[in-house]
Amino acid sequence: MIGGDGLTYEKLLQLKMYMQFHGDEFQSFELMEPTLEVWHAEWTALSCGFETHWGSLLSDDPATLGHSAHRIDWPEPSNLAKVNFYPASEFTFLVLDVRMLTCWE
Numbered sequence: 001m002i003g004g005d006g007l008t009y010e011k012l013l014q015l016k017m018y019m020q021f022h023g024d025e026f027q028s029f030e031l032m033e034p035t036l037e038v039w040h041a042e043w044t045a046l047s048c049g050f051e052t053h054w055g056s057l058l059s060d061d062p063a064t065l066g067h068s069a070h071r072i073d074w075p076e077p078s079n080l081a082k083v084n085f086y087p088a089s090e091f092t093f094l095v096l097d098v099r100m101l102t103c104w105e
Helices: 006-018 038-053 065-071 085-103
Strands: 002-004 034-036
Touching: 002 006, 006 034, 034 038, 038 085, 065 085
Parallel strands: 002 034
Antiparallel strands: none
């Protein structure tokens, strides 16, 4: 098993298809099994969530992440399509915890 990010996974699949007609299992890469790493899938899902639900910092809609960030003075990520994993996940869990607490009010 060989793992990596999205581009590595795609290139390994292309290599496997390109070499499929070579002599033995080793040369044709039949023994190789490309896998997408779990960390990459989590980061992609987090970035997709930010890009979809960010909205604007000045939004009046409390359902957007931008509204929540403005309320707690959290800076907007420089690139919503590729957020920094640890600060973004910390912010997401903070917003989740606060919204769950407001449900209990």
